[in-house]
Amino acid sequence: MLVQRLAKNDVQAFNELYNLYSRRIFGFAYGFLRSKEEAEGIVQEVFVKIWETRNNLRSDLSFSWFLFTIARNLILNKLQHHQYEMRYQKDFLAETSGDDNNTEEQVFYRDMSDHINNLIMELPPKRKEIFLLSRFEGLSYQEISEKLNISVKTVEVQISLALKYIRARIKKITPVILLSINLLSIFRIFLFL
Numbered sequence: 001m002l003v004q005r006l007a008k009n010d011v012q013a014f015n016e017l018y019n020l021y022s023r024r025i026f027g028f029a030y031g032f033l034r035s036k037e038e039a040e041g042i043v044q045e046v047f048v049k050i051w052e053t054r055n056n057l058r059s060d061l062s063f064s065w066f067l068f069t070i071a072r073n074l075i076l077n078k079l080q081h082h083q084y085e086m087r088y089q090k091d092f093l094a095e096t097s098g099d100d101n102n103t104e105e106q107v108f109y110r111d112m113s114d115h116i117n118n119l120i121m122e123l124p125p126k127r128k129e130i131f132l133l134s135r136f137e138g139l140s141y142q143e144i145s146e147k148l149n150i151s152v153k154t155v156e157v158q159i160s161l162a163l164k165y166i167r168a169r170i171k172k173i174t175p176v177i178l179l180s181i182n183l184l185s186i187f188r189i190f191l192f193l
Contacts, residue, residue, distance in 0.1 A: 003059045006050075014054070018047055018153065021064070025071050032075045037134070040141045042078070044156030046070045119166045130155055131162040 002020075005013035022043050029042035049070050050057075057063070123131060133139045133147065134155075141159075145152045 001059055003057055003063050006054050007057045007059070009054065014047075014051060015153075017050070017063070021067055022047070025067060028068065028071055029075055033078060037138075037140055038078060040156070041159070042071055042074050044141070044160055045074050047153075048157060048160045116166065116170070119169050120162075123162050123165065127158045127162050130158045134159055 002013045002017050006017060025043050025046055026039050030036065030039035033039055033042070046067060050067070057066075120128060120131060130144055130148070133144045134141070139147065141152050141155045144150075144155045148155075
């Protein structure tokens with residue numbers, strides 16, 4: 001059984017499970033998110049999670065149910081992120097459109113953007129290249145795969161690792177920033193990169 005083989009670190013079993021389920025998960029995610037890139041991201045995150053928890057998989061439970069539960073939770077998080085992002089944009093535009101723009105907030109926003117850009121520059125060269133192609137040039141995982149002559153799975157894993165690194169580093173500095181500047185509404189968008 002593929003799940004039992006995966007639990008024993010069998011990469012071939014992982015690849016077979018990916019081939020069996022990735023399109024179904026993509027369709028499931030796309031139905032909610034209506035974004036090819038975000039649906040591809042959900043597929044990638046689901047399978048990264050499966051790989052990370054492979055030694056704890058139970059063959060007596062439905063693997064399909066487990067996959068779609070992970071996907072559902074990731075989709076809900078993504079939809080919640082969209083709500084935060086829309087609220088942030090609305091709040092930020094409202095705050096910055098008046099005559100009483102707060103210079104301190106603008107400095108914070110610029111500093112945070114600079115910090116995120118610095119974190120991206122700290123990524124290993126290939127990971128950074130893949131991340132920039134995805135997030136700043138808007139290429140799909142498939143387009144990046146073809147451009148760099150690497151597998152789509154490699155693209156997915158590299159973007160996931162980049163996001164995990166950036167999120168972890170930003171969350172480390174959160175308490176310090178929030179003590180000095182009370183800008184939770186602006187900061188939310190960075191927590192959910």
